[in-house]
Amino acid sequence: MGEFQTNRLRDADERASISQEIIVVDGLQKIYEGNNGTTTAIDSISFSIERGEVVGLLGPNGAGKTTTIKLILGLIEPTDGSIRVNGVDPQVDTKETYRQVSAVLEGARNVYWRLTVRENLRYFSGIQGIHPGEAREEHDRLLSLVDLEHKADEQLRNLSQGMQQKACLACALARETPIVFLDEPTLGLDVEAARDLQNEIQRLAEQEGRTIVLSSHDMDVIQTICDRVIIINNGEIIAEDSVEELLELFSSQTYRVHLEEPLPDDARLVGYDPRWESDRTSFEITLQSSDDFYRFTDAMEEANAKLDSIDSVKPDLEEIFLSIVDNESITASLDRSDRSTDRGDVDNSVNTSPVSEGDE
Numbered sequence: 516m517g518e519f520q521t522n523r524l525r526d527a528d529e530r531a532s533i534s535q536e537i538i539v540v541d542g543l544q545k546i547y548e549g550n551n552g553t554t555t556a557i558d559s560i561s562f563s564i565e566r567g568e569v570v571g572l573l574g575p576n577g578a579g580k581t582t583t584i585k586l587i588l589g590l591i592e593p594t595d596g597s598i599r600v601n602g603v604d605p606q607v608d609t610k611e612t613y614r615q616v617s618a619v620l621e622g623a624r625n626v627y628w629r630l631t632v633r634e635n636l637r638y639f640s641g642i643q644g645i646h647p648g649e650a651r652e653e654h655d656r657l658l659s660l661v662d663l664e665h666k667a668d669e670q671l672r673n674l675s676q677g678m679q680q681k682a683c684l685a686c687a688l689a690r691e692t693p694i695v696f697l698d699e700p701t702l703g704l705d706v707e708a709a710r711d712l713q714n715e716i717q718r719l720a721e722q723e724g725r726t727i728v729l730s731s732h733d734m735d736v737i738q739t740i741c742d743r744v745i746i747i748n749n750g751e752i753i754a755e756d757s758v759e760e761l762l763e764l765f766s767s768q769t770y771r772v773h774l775e776e777p778l779p780d781d782a783r784l785v786g787y788d789p790r791w792e793s794d795r796t797s798f799e800i801t802l803q804s805s806d807d808f809y810r811f812t813d814a815m816e817e818a819n820a821k822l823d824s825i826d827s828v829k830p831d832l833e834e835i836f837l838s839i840v841d842n843e844s845i846t847a848s849l850d851r852s853d854r855s856t857d858r859g860d861v862d863n864s865v866n867t868s869p870v871s872e873g874d875e
């Protein structure tokens with residue numbers, strides 16, 4: 516998928532200073548070392564994110580998304596490469612990075628379980644320098660957004676898991692940082708709450724110019740709210756484009772073919788393996804180029820297939836994502852010599868919480 520690859524950045528400082536880029540990652544690499552070998556989780560990736568963008572960071576399990584986010588937050592040290600978060604190097608100034616970014620990461624316990632929901636909100640806006648009196652109205656709005664007004668004075672440890680997740684989200688938003696990282700933010704939310712949150716994310720970006728980076732397996736959410744996606748697989752960026760352009764590009768590559776009569780069972784479209792419908796008259800096929808298109812029509816002729824119609828179809832982001840990752844997996848599986856251990860064998864002692872002293 517070479518045409519999607521991001522351009523390598525010249526220099527992170529230079530890029531950050533001349534543009535609206537609020538996150539600049541240049542040649543970033545992370546190799547985890549363990550007793551039984553090493554794992555290259557991130558392999559020289561470069562990308563940038565502009566102020567006010569809503570970007571989806573996507574990839575299959577183990578692709579390297581969480582590692583990338585932890586590196587940007589300064590929670591772990593890169594093996595190589597550089598990162599700037601609003602001009603700050605997270606390795607040099609972790610405190611300032613924390614002031615710039617809030618994050619809700621899966622499994623991260625970055626709230627205080629013995630405090631009530633409202634006390635947590637006050638604490639998190641307080642450390643950002645927001646006066647409690649000024650924050651009251653905003654906290655009411657956030658409580659209503661996550662549907663926790665009735666639990667505002669309950670200790671967090673007494674709430675259900677879903678409510679705790681909502682409270683973490685509200686605390687992250689209460690900090691009013693320029694950048695927000697959200698991992699699976701709609702997981703466990705009911706339909707209405709998920710829709711409200713999506714609207715809120717769009718509002719934060721459009722009206723307040725805040726930058727949101729989302730990681731989610733729900734492609735409907737990504738398609739609805741993200742301006743752009745960065746797709747990672749095996750530690751490398753395999754696609755980086757606006758959602759609109761990806762939809763456009765793939766709609767002109769995917770076709771629905773309908774034959775006048777079923778193709779006999781023993782006939783084959785040599786070089787293609789289309790997903791037939793049960794009566795063997797229709798299938799969808801992805802063709803990468805005009806050459807491919809001509810090869811396909813030759814294969815149809817050889818198989819004596821009688822074409823009735825061929826229409827361009829519009830796949831959704833989920834189908835596009837699977838198609839990009841599947842294509843990539845075929846090449847990547849040939850070259851994994853240095854990925855010799857899995858997570859269980861090596862250092863797992865990373866603190867995922869931006870707050871070091873949770874009082875659980």
Ligand SMILES: Nc1ncnc2c1ncn2[C@@H]1O[C@H](COP(=O)(O)OP(=O)(O)OP(=O)(O)O)[C@@H](O)[C@H]1O
Pocket residue numbers: 547548549554555556574575576577578579580581582583857858859861862863864865
């Ligand atoms: N602390 C660690 N020590 C060793 N290897 C690790 C560690 N954390 C992650 N890895 C490995 O690095 C690779 C990338 O993991 P990462 O958690 O970044 O993926 P991910 O895209 O977030 O996956 P998921 O969607 O499953 O959360 C995986 O092979 C994983 O096993």
